[in-house]
Amino acid sequence: MSDPLLALDDVYKSYGEEQVLSGVSFEMDAGDVDVVIGPSGSGKSTMLRCVNRLTEIDSGDIYLDGDCVTDADTDVNELRKQVGMVFQDFNLFAHLTALGNVTLGLRKVRGMDKATARERGYEHLEQVGLSDQADSYPAELSGGQKQRVGIARALAMDPKLLLFDEPTSALDPELVGEVVEVMRDLAAEGITMLVVSHEMGFARSAASDIIFLDEGRIVEHGPPEQLFENPQAARTGEFLSRLETTHEGE
Amino acid sequence: MPPLPLQSDWAFVVENLDLLIAGTGVTVALTVASILLGFLLGFPAGAIEVYGRGPLKRAVETAGVVLRGTPLLVIIILLFFGLSVSSSAFVTATIALGLRSAAYQSQIFRGALQSVDEGQLEAARAVGMGRFQAIRSVVVPQALRRSVPGFQNEFTIVLKDTSIAIVIGLGELLTVGQNLYQGGQSTAALEIFLTVSLIYFVLTFVTNRSLDRLDDRFSIPGGERA
Numbered sequence: 001m002s003d004p005l006l007a008l009d010d011v012y013k014s015y016g017e018e019q020v021l022s023g024v025s026f027e028m029d030a031g032d033v034d035v036v037i038g039p040s041g042s043g044k045s046t047m048l049r050c051v052n053r054l055t056e057i058d059s060g061d062i063y064l065d066g067d068c069v070t071d072a073d074t075d076v077n078e079l080r081k082q083v084g085m086v087f088q089d090f091n092l093f094a095h096l097t098a099l100g101n102v103t104l105g106l107r108k109v110r111g112m113d114k115a116t117a118r119e120r121g122y123e124h125l126e127q128v129g130l131s132d133q134a135d136s137y138p139a140e141l142s143g144g145q146k147q148r149v150g151i152a153r154a155l156a157m158d159p160k161l162l163l164f165d166e167p168t169s170a171l172d173p174e175l176v177g178e179v180v181e182v183m184r185d186l187a188a189e190g191i192t193m194l195v196v197s198h199e200m201g202f203a204r205s206a207a208s209d210i211i212f213l214d215e216g217r218i219v220e221h222g223p224p225e226q227l228f229e230n231p232q233a234a235r236t237g238e239f240l241s242r243l244e245t246t247h248e249g250e
Numbered sequence: 251m252p253p254l255p256l257q258s259d260w261a262f263v264v265e266n267l268d269l270l271i272a273g274t275g276v277t278v279a280l281t282v283a284s285i286l287l288g289f290l291l292g293f294p295a296g297a298i299e300v301y302g303r304g305p306l307k308r309a310v311e312t313a314g315v316v317l318r319g320t321p322l323l324v325i326i327i328l329l330f331f332g333l334s335v336s337s338s339a340f341v342t343a344t345i346a347l348g349l350r351s352a353a354y355q356s357q358i359f360r361g362a363l364q365s366v367d368e369g370q371l372e373a374a375r376a377v378g379m380g381r382f383q384a385i386r387s388v389v390v391p392q393a394l395r396r397s398v399p400g401f402q403n404e405f406t407i408v409l410k411d412t413s414i415a416i417v418i419g420l421g422e423l424l425t426v427g428q429n430l431y432q433g434g435q436s437t438a439a440l441e442i443f444l445t446v447s448l449i450y451f452v453l454t455f456v457t458n459r460s461l462d463r464l465d466d467r468f469s470i471p472g473g474e475r476a
C-alpha cells in the first residue's frame with residue numbers, strides 16, 4: 001500500500017475574522033489530475049497556496065508523498081522544489097528571456113551549471129512548444145506563450161506535483177486553447193496536477209476528480225462524470241448551471 | 251587705473267584655464283566619490299526601508315528624514331567646523347555630499363524596489379529560492395534598471411552641489427573661479443563666472459547623455475525602458 005501523493009487533513013485557515021478554509025480534507029494519488037472549482041472567494045487559491053506554503057495554515061496537516069510538510073521544522077524551500085506552481089498572472093521574471101525564466105531555478109536552486117541548465121531549459125520549452133521563443137523576453141510574448149513559459153518554468157524543477165491557479169483566466173479566449181493543450185499533454189504524461197480552473201473541456205477530459213469548494217468547505221468531490229452529470233449536492237448543481245450560462249458562447 | 255579692455259578679460263580667463271581645469275578635476279572627483287558613497291550607503295538603506303523591520307528600519311528611516319531635512323550647507327559646515335570629522339576638505343565634502351546623496355538615493359531605490367510586482371518575488375519563492383536569493387536575482391536587477399532616471403537626476407544635483415564646498419575652502423571649480431576673481435582682475439568677474447557656468451553645464455550635459463546611453467543599454471526588449 002502506498003501513500004497518497006498529496007493529502008490534506010482537516011485544514012483550517014482564516015484571515016482575521018474571515019474563515020477561508022474550514023476543515024478541508026482530500027487525497028490524490030500520483031498521476032491524478034484533480035480540478036478544483038468553486039465561486040470566487042471560496043478559498044481555491046488559498047488552498048493551493050497552503051500546499052506549497054506560500055500561505056501558512058492555522059491547523060490541520062498536509063502530507064506530500066507521506067511526509068508532513070506543515071510541521072514547523074519543514075524546510076519550505078525543499079518543499080517548494082518538489083511542488084511547482086503556475087500562476088494566473090504568469091508572474092514571469094520580466095528581466096529574463098523565456099529560457100532565463102526556466103533556467104533561473106535550475107541554477108540558483110538546483111545548483112546546475114549554466115550549460116546543463118540551458119540544455120534542460122530548452123527541453124522544457126520544447127515540451128510546451130516554445131523552443132523557438134527561447135530568447136524572447138516576456139513583454140515580447142503573447143499571453144498564451146507567457147503562460148506556457150510559466151508552465152515550463154515549473155516543470156523544469158521536476159516537481160512531484162504541479163499546482164495551477166486559474167492558468168487560463170487572464171487570457172484572451174482565443175489563447176486559452178494552446179495552454180489547455182499543453183496541460184492535457186502533461187496530464188497524459190502522468191504528471192500529478194492540482195488545477196483550479198473553470199475550463200470545463202479540460203475538466204471533463206483530463207480530470208481524475210473534481211473538487212467543488214464553497215465557502216471554504218469541500219461540498220462535493222468525485223469523478224467528472226458523477227459531479228457534472230449527477231451532482232449530489234444542490235449547491236453543486238446551482239454552481240454548475242450558473243457556470244454554463246456565464247461561459248455560454250465562449 | 252583705467253579699466254582694461256574687454257578683450258583682456260577673456261585673455262585673463264584663457265591664461266588661467268589650467269587652474270580652472272584643475273578645479274574641474276576636483277569637482278569631477280568630488281562628484282564621483284560622493285555619488286559612490288551615496289550609492290554604497292543609499293542602496294542598502296533603500297532595501298532596508300522596503301524589506302527590513304524593527305529598530306534597524308526605523309533608524310535608517312530617521313537618518314534619511316534628518317539628512318533630507320537639513321540644508322547641505324549646514325551639513326558641510328557642521329562636519330568641517332563643528333565636528334571636524336577630517337582635516338581634509340575633500341574628505342569632509344565627500345562625506346557631506348555622500349550622506350545627503352545616500353538619503354536621496356535610498357528613496358530612488360526604495361521606489362524602484364517597490365515597483366517590481368510582488369508576483370515575481372512569489373514566483374521565485376515558489377521554485378524554492380530563499381527570500382534573499384529571490385530579491386537579489388529577481389527584484390534587484392529590475393529595480394536597478396528602474397533607478398536609472400532618478401539616478402541621472404541625482405548625479406546632476408550632486409555635480410552642481412559640489413560648489414558648496416567653497417565654504418570650506420576646497421579647491422573645486424567655483425573656488426578656483428572665486429580665487430581668480432579676487433586675486434587678479436576684478437573686472438573679469440563676468441568672464442570668469444560665465445566660463446565656470448559653461449563648464450558645469452558641459453559636465454551635466456555630457457553626464458546626462460552618457461546615462462541616457464546606459465538607459466538604452468539596459469532596457470528590457472519589448473518592455474518598458476529602464
Ligand SMILES: Nc1ncnc2c1ncn2[C@@H]1O[C@H](COP(=O)(O)OP(=O)(O)O)[C@@H](O)[C@H]1O
Binds near residue numbers: 038039040043045046
Ligand atoms: N492575503 C490575504 N489577506 C486577507 N484576506 C485574504 C488574503 N488572501 C485571500 N483572502 C480572502 O480569502 C478569501 C478566499 O480567497 P481566495 O482563496 O483567493 O479565493 P478564490 O481563489 O476561490 O477566489 C477571500 O475572501 C479573500 O478576500
Ligand SMILES: [Mg+2]
Binds near residue numbers: 044
Ligand atoms: Mg483565486
